Amino acid sequence: GENVEQHPSTLSVQEGDSAVIKCTYSDSASNYFPWYKQELGKGPQLIIDIRSNVGEKKDQRIAVTLNKTAKHFSLHITETQPEDSAVYFCAPGAGSYQLTFGKGTKLSVIP
Amino acid sequence: DTGVSQDPRHKITKRGQNVTFRCDPISEHNRLYWYRQTLGQGPEFLTYFQNEAQLEKSRLLSDRFSAERPKGSFSTLEIQRTEQGDSAMYLCASSFPGLVDPYEQYFGPGTRLTVT
Secondary structure, three states, X not given: OXXXXXXXXXXXXXXXXXXXXXEEEOOOOOOEEEEEEEOOOOOOEEEEEEEOOOOEEEEOOEEEEEEOOOOEEEEEEOOOOHHHOEEEEEOOEOOOOOEOOOOXXXXXXXX | OOOOEEEOOEEEEOOOOXXXXXXXXXXXXXXXXXXXXXXXXXXXXXXXXXXXXXXXXXXXXXXXXXXXXXXXXXXXXXXXXXXXXXOEEEEEEEEOOOOOOOOOOEEOOOEEEEEO
């Protein structure tokens, strides 16, 4: 099965700085690469995703980059704000249904 | 609110009791998924439905677990003879057919189960 690793497991940044979280995966058949944000007591929220035919995608302060050769993709958050504080999960997917979630990265944005 | 809804949000039960959770997907989403999340971990896939058909079950889904989606709309997840190891957040997600698999999955708020 798919082996997914996220780094770092925790990340603290000053408000306004950038944050980068990296996700490595093992299944070369993976073709879908989403990032989810989970706040305390809530379900995961899809914030950005990318498919294997695209190298980079940006949505305002959030971007995802993909390196299929090296089997990793990264979440970039610029101009961080306190409301960005949450746990972020990568969840690469292949085939018709299954997403395999990483263990999460706890991001703390210090005002 | 047109998002995925789950009921109840919290459930405390004693070991050995049966529990049932409900999930209402986003309208017109034909796929529905169940995941389990334990503290400090990411969600783990349990099973999924396309319309009323249950198409895949994880090996995590023991025979004490059963899921249904009788009319292709809402779904229920039942756990029989609960054990303390069943304590977790049970998440439901739904998706609408897109151009390419896998489709974007949208999650509900989850049901937190505590087995005492």
